[in-house]
Amino acid sequence: MKRPFGIIKAVGWATYKEWAAFRSHMAVSILIGPIYFLVQYFIWSAVFSSRETLNGFTLTQMLAYYGIMSCINYLTFDFADWNLQMLIRTGKYVTFVLRPVSHVFFALCQKIGHRSLGFWMEFLPVFLIYLWVFRIDLLPSRPIWAVISVILGFLMTFLVNYCIGLTAFWLTNADGVRSMFHLLRNISAGVLVPLTFFPELIQRVLFFLPFQFMQYVPARVFIGEYELAGFTMSIPQIVGLQALAVLLMWGITALLIRLGNRKFTGVGV
Structure with missing residues (x-):
């Protein structure tokens, strides 16, 4: 057990220091997040001007x-x-x-280090802006479950993104797939x-896809209730x-890595 944690500490800390040297890049997020939220505020304020609720949501x-x-998103961001x-x-x-450490584990350690820096450079300042400036209650109703769900969302985001990167074994240049995937993921x-704003048929499809476990489920856990495609579950x-979905996605990732390694030639371009 000491060896994996030692690798996480070493790679994570190295990544933390590397990105800390370019922390101004992360600091831009302090502006982007609130500006995007402000746009959403004006849009939904106009929508709710003639009604009190919409699909079970109030403006607040x-x-x-x-x-x-x-x-x-700041906690689970991944590239x-x-x-x-x-x-x-x-x-x-x-x-x-050729290394004794698999790349997937190395990449996960990098993400841990990167998001550790992002926690106080991006998440914490924006969280306080929403809480104090916009007066939005962002405190989770079930804190322990919320933390667990965010960690699982962190892992699911990494695994899904990693699988998209693995398509380069067959496509060489996966930029087109990545662009299409990012749009599909955000939706x-x-x-x-x-x-829940989508038609019920689409909701049923989305329920069985891994994407909801990346951000939608953690968000609903924060709120304290979950509903999708007619399914209402306790936290x-x-x-x-969500934990079962992460385990399944880990298995799919391991399978794709094995298939990809068989195809990899190491020639480069």
């Missing part, structure tokens, strides 16, 4: 949803897909094939609009389902 709940979704496809395309992935994870039930 809708703003809280977008505030929570924004904060969760493992971009890193991996660059390594495969340039042939540098071969260096990880299917509830980033653009709550998933422990949906977090348990």
